[in-house]
Amino acid sequence: MKRALVGLTVLATALVLGLVLAPRGDAAEKxxxxxxxxxxxxxxxxxxxxxxxxxxxxxxxxxxxxxxxxxxxxxxxxxxxxxxxxxxxxxxxxxxxxxxxxxxxxxxxxxxxxxxxxxxxxxxxxxxxxxxxxxxxxxxxxxxxxxxCSQPQHAMAHWLRKNKPQVKKVIIFGPDYAFGYESSGGFQKVFEDMGGQVVQKIYAPINTVDYGPYIGQFRKDAEGMFVTLAGPQALRFPKQYQQAGLRDKYVLVGNGTNTDEFALAAQGEDVLGWITAHIYGGAAYPSxxxxxxxxxxxxxxxxxxxxxxxxxxxxxxxxxxxxxxxxxxxxxxxxxxxxxxxxxxxxxxxxxxxxxxxxxxxxxxNVYIRDVRKEASGKLYHHVLHVYENVSQFWSYRPEEFLKQAVYDKDFPPCKFCK
Amino acid sequence: MAVIFARRVLCLFRGTAMNYWLTQLFNGFSYGALIFLLAMGLSLIFGVMQVINVTHGTYFLVGTYIGLSILTWTGNFYLAILGGGLVIALVGIFIERFFLRRLRGNDLGQVLITFGFVLLLQDAILLIWGPDPKLMGEPKSISFTAHIGSFTFPSYRLFVIVVAAAVAAGLWLFENKTKFGSAVRAAVDDVEMASGMGVNVPLVFTVVFGLGSFLAGLGGVLSGPWLGLQYGLDLEILPYAFVVVIVGGMGSLKGAILASLLVGLVDNFGKGFFPDLAYFTLFLPMAVILAVRPQGLFGRTL
Amino acid sequence: MIFELLRGRGRVAVAVAALVFFAVYPWFASRFMITVLVQCLIMAILAMSLDLMVGYTGMASLGHAAYFGSGAYAAAIVSVTYKASFPEALAVGLIVAVAVTAVFALVALRATGVYFLMITFALAMLIWGLAYRWNSMTGGENGIAGVQRPSFIAGTTTFYYFVLAIAAAVFVFFGVLVRSSFGRTLVGIRESESRMRTLGYNVWLHKYIVFLISGLFSGLAGVLWVFYDSLVAPPLVDLSTSFDALLMVSVGGGGTLVGAVLGAVIVKMLENLVNLVTDRWLTVVALVYITVVLLAPQGIIGLLRDLMARREMNRAALEVAGRANASAGKEGSK
Known part of the structure; x- marks a missing residue:
């Protein structure tokens, strides 16, 4: 009892002293x-x-x-x-x-x-x-x-339309906050301006544990997916997507965070072949x-x-x-x-x-379009497919025009093709 | 709201509706099975010892990490499941024996100290395994995508359902067919009475806490190949377990089974129909049950 | 020496010293340390309102983040989305907090003891779920940013004095409340509900009213927090806030208002300062939880009281012994 009292008193005194003495921050001018x-x-x-x-x-x-x-x-x-x-x-x-x-x-x-x-x-x-x-x-x-957030994804949409024109109907899946809305919005804007259709938009909370309920909703009539994964999602989603047997069902493109190097080693083969766009070419980029x-x-x-x-x-x-x-x-x-x-x-x-x-x-x-490949040693890395140079946040739109539209959000651009 | 709901249901019935319902039912079932493993221990501990064990989710996560380490050393997934459960059982018994027991009757102190252990174990994870997310591979024998007609489902989830069912059956046998099990049941009903009847209450406490922790650790390892290993998962999954305990009734095996399945299904279909209210659809039934039947579906009266 | 501070005139001296300390504090502290103390004072309001339930009435609530949070969210929503003024935001925040409390209390009061803990905890999850997922209203994960203080309390120092004045007023109000006959009834309920019931008190109503008062002032703390921090987001209403509030009460000592304030200051200080020193702040905070519960379950104030009581007993014993000795001596000399 007495020892505890002494301990607590010392603690309290230290804190009161801390109140008075701690970071005054009156550093010299220069x-x-x-x-x-x-x-x-x-x-x-x-x-x-x-x-x-x-x-x-x-x-x-x-x-x-x-x-x-x-x-x-x-x-x-x-x-x-x-x-x-x-x-x-x-x-x-x-x-x-x-x-x-x-x-x-x-x-x-x-x-x-x-x-x-x-x-x-x-x-x-x-x-x-x-x-x-x-x-x-x-x-x-x-x-x-x-x-x-939307900057690299404008380019992603452009690349997809140019290189895989057979992918016309796309499902958007992303985290349910600003990062997800803006990445997806950027993709949707350019993709639809170039004749593509976003047919479904699903946003999941960042700390979703089980993706089954979302994966089960994906429309079967789409050919592609645009996926954005943030933080812990990058680990859980690919595994569960693969386990649901969808690997070969959709052409999957997405945000560079999906397969960022922090997760790549742990993700393993589940993300092999995933295409992503980002402002970084990946650790293997040879510059x-x-x-x-x-x-x-x-x-x-x-x-x-x-x-x-x-x-x-x-x-x-x-x-x-x-x-x-x-x-x-x-x-x-x-x-x-x-x-x-x-x-x-x-x-x-x-x-x-x-x-x-x-x-x-x-x-x-620069915006890098990369896909995930495997070295002979089994290590996964990003292979850069294409580099868009000097990309503006307004893509090829005139800034004044671009700024007239609302900021990309959960419901903007509106989902015209979600029936 | 009702209109949106009706429209969504209609959409789902059109097209690949049958498939959708089957897939979602299966998903809900399997997730419920995993939640059961986590929630059963929490429920037992609360039912017998009246401890709100906030550390339970963290036991689950630490179990996953331990399972991963065992898997890396031995290469045997089933050994990892058992080992993860056993180590966490020991951790649980240690905490029960040296901390919670000293605080008997101090409800508030007990719950506060379990939160202290949440923070302590979280830091231990950072220190030992680091913040990197990790993935656990499952054995090839249970890793495939099964097809029945046009209905596809991941076999690993089926494996989880099987394990959970085996655990439930084992617990039922333990509670109903063994002498010690009936002592545990007596303790759930009334500790003082059980003590009066000659039940060794401290022993029951230790066993129950160990068993509950074992289940959390085991569930944790099982979740590895499904949810991945991610710092912070513990507090993300804990609310699900609490909902199960409250809905099912504290300490009730039957309640935990039913409530887990309910939670799995509500979570699944709630996310489908009301994506914006994902947690609300989970917590609302809980609140309703609290309001009309505070002891849960199968709990003893308060 | 320290014990004299807890009694009669000593207590007044401590109160005056504390007030002087708080009043002159901005003159010598950095702007950062002033904001830290603002945090402490706001949390002190939350801790005091929780203490009213936990310490005085014996109702341990594990869900005060809900009342704190609903006040905070309501104020932020009307102030940012509907451009309401500060008094309007304050009023709406308090009303919503009380309304939420009024409903939750009805459910929670059906249980006691550990079930009460569990139910308040579960109800708080409901509010967290709404904050986290009701995007159109609460901003979801993004939260609501950009709450602005009115010009009269815009500055760091003026806001500090504003919060200090409110915290002091709450302290005085609670002080009067717990010393009133209502307050004594509460303590009676804590000691024995059934006895109070036999004596003819409406125990349920007393508990309900205490719950409402507690919710109201938790909501007040929430509103102040929004205007201090300029934003709300789900972590503000998650279970760690509820636990922190309980820890504050426990560190200081339940059933004493001074303890709640002291606890709030210590816990908030720890949170702000420990990670300046070490990356292992989680462990440090964890150890605080564990040591407080194990070694000082009645908190700092409780410990002091115990020691004081023991000292007095010793002194009394010594006096008795001394008198006995003296008389024995006299007898001996006879």
Whole structure:
């Protein structure tokens, strides 16, 4: 009893002291440049956090921790795979650690949730994930982002129409939140503009355990499927899809997250031949920049391959360094820093190829159409079938026209052909 | 709502309707079978010991990981199923013996401490197996897609149904044909009375907790080739088990079987008809039962 | 020394010191630490309303995320989707929280003890299911972002004082409530329901009213949380929120309002600060759960009270012994 009391009193005292003494954050004006990193080290997305932290190490190997003559400090924060906690953590990074920029946010929803904080605190936020509207209709002065969820999927639809014209009727299946709606919407828009038909749209919660009920609903008269899988879905769905005997029933295309390297080894043969579109060509893509990144990355994560979750984190940091160089390290001038972030252009050193700001807070990027193949050793890898270069988030539409339509959502574009 | 529902039902009856119903029935059945393995232990533990064991879903998941490790070492899937169950049984017995027993009569303390163990075991998974998702292969002999006419179904799900049925039969024999089983049943009805009748209550508690944990671990390993191994699965699947326990009645074998099948089917058809209310269709029957029959379909009166 | 703080004048001194501490806190704390304390204060309101049920009336609810969450969601929905003002959002949040409580309490009050725990837990899952899947209303997985504070409490510091004032008012209100005859009846119910029933009290009605009050103030905490955090999403209403609230009550000590506040501050601090130190924060939080339950089931305040009581007993024993000795001595000298 007495020991417990002493323990608890010590605990309470420590916490009260912590209240008073903890992060005052009154760093000197011209101290190091502080970069806040938001990721998920625990919770359902923990695997991505692990990959992203290894990507940060790989980045440090190549680019060091000094830029424009100033030291750089990284402040990683774990949002435990929860959107609200992400907001709390960004607030903590900005007001507590006094970071000059925050980068990260795994869910598209997290992107939407943290973006307003950039303007509220007049601090740049580099949204690593892909919420479309942050660079379209809901732009914030202090927010840039890496790509739009629909961006690679416009290209996917184009590729499918061009290369497999026999696939005319397609079922859309995706996770039931912004990432799923926007990826699927982008696909549907271009696919239907090119004469295809989306005949069914099904969205499942991200933490669905048993996919049987959804798989059982797939229309038999379709020839193809456009699938988006997020987080844990990438593991459960392929297995259950294969077990339901649908492997050869539909031509399956989809989002690059379906077969991202983080899951590829575990997915095994169930995803062999799956075609996906993404802003990253995969760990096996033979460009020199990519192979150097892959080598560095593997050193920090037990010889595992990086996927887009790692590449995106790495690439975003390269862009941030570039912007800091452009303003000669004057990150205290937030408006100037922000402007530089909105005009970056990097052609070298990026594992995913060149990135050019589009003036809307998004980047034009390569889109890779890949399929999954097997090496002689049995290891699975992405083989790149085609590269669309310098793809805009507006695809080939005129931005003004594109922005007149609503943001891709659960019911937009409407499902004209779902009888 | 009713119109949408009617239209959906009509759609389903047209075209490949028969196939659809068969497939979904089978899916619902098999998922219910898996949920049964998880929920039965939870129900027994609650029925006998009056402990709301929130750790149960985490036992299930840790069981899967242990099963995977055993499978990697030995290459024997059936050994993995047994081993995963046994290790989790030991973990459960340990927690019961050294923690929960000291808190008897403190309902709140017991439930809080089981949540503490959820967090502790989750961190252990991160530490030992890492956050990478993993997949478990099933033996070739039970891995094929069976066709009966135009109706196709994955044989692995059939295997799960068979195991669950065997477990249910075993439990029924245990409860009805063995002396110890009737002691357990007596404890479900009334612990004090059972104790008065000379039942060794601490032993019953340990056995029940071990048995419940064993079932969770076993179900976990069985879920490996179906659901995959994914950090966080424990709290995703736990609500299903709780619904079963509440609907079926705490501690009742019959209730757990029926409620599991009900939950599997409602989950399946709910997702088909009202995709937007997927969880609501699951929780609503539960709420209704709570309101009209708080002890569940087959529970003893409160 | 520490024991004197729990008695009479000592208690007033502690209260004054705490108030002064909270009042001057923003002058020397960073903006981040102010927001952390805002979290603590909002959670203190939730913990106090839960304590009213758990600690004072003996009804352990494992589903307070539901009432907290329905207030939060209702306020966010009307404020973002229907552009309602702050007072309107507050009113709707409170009404919805009370309405949900009124229905759930009817169901839950049919059970007691561990069944009550189970039923409140199950009912809370219902709210979580709605938050998670009723996309058109709740935004589903995305949640609802973009709740804005009105200009008079927009700043970090002004909002802090706003929440502090409300938390203090709730503290005083609950303090009066538990000392009233109504409050004493509640404690009577906790000790023995059947006795109170024989004495002619309507036990069910008392419990129902306490449940409503508790739901109302949990809803208030939820509304404040939305305006603090600017968004709601399903994790806010999942089972960990219910558990956290119970942990706060248990850490501080059930049946004492100060304990609930202390518990809220400690738990929220831990959540915010532990992972600055270690990646194994899950284990740390887990160990807090386990140690509190095993070693200090009556919480910090309870421990202090026990020790104080024991000390007083010792002192009394010593005095008795001393007197006895003295008289024995006198006798001896005779």
């Amino acid at each position: 101290g190091p440049i502080r970069i806040g990193l938001l990721t998920s080290k625990t919770g359902v997305l923990a695997i991505h956090g692990t990959h992203q932290m290894a990507a940060v190490e790989a980045f440090k190997d190549k680019y060091g921790t000094t830029v424009a003559g100033r030291k750089v400090e990284f402040y990683p924060e774990d949002d435990q795979s929860k959107v609200p906690l992400g907001v709390t953590k960004v607030r903590k990074l900005i007001t507590g650690d006094k970071v000059h920029i925050v980068m990260g946010g795994l869910f598209a929803s997290t992107g939407y949730a943290i973006a307003p904080l950039g303007d509220q605190y007049q601090t740049p936020i580099f949204v690593w994930s892909c919420p479309d509207d942050l660079s379209q209709r809901k732009r914030y002065k202090f927010v840039v982002k890496y790509f739009s 020199q920049d990519n192979q150097e990144f892959v080598r560095n990355f593997k050193k920090h994560l037990g010889n595992k391959d990086p996927g887009y979750y790692a590449e995106g984190y790495y690439g975003a940091l390269v862009l941030i360094y570039k912007a800091i160089e452009a303003i000669k390290g004057d990150v205290e001038n937030k408006a100037k820093f922000m402007e530089a972030l909105g005009r970056t252009k990097v052609t070298e050193g990026m594992p995913g190829g060149p990135k050019v700001s589009d003036g809307y807070g998004n980047l034009n990027t």
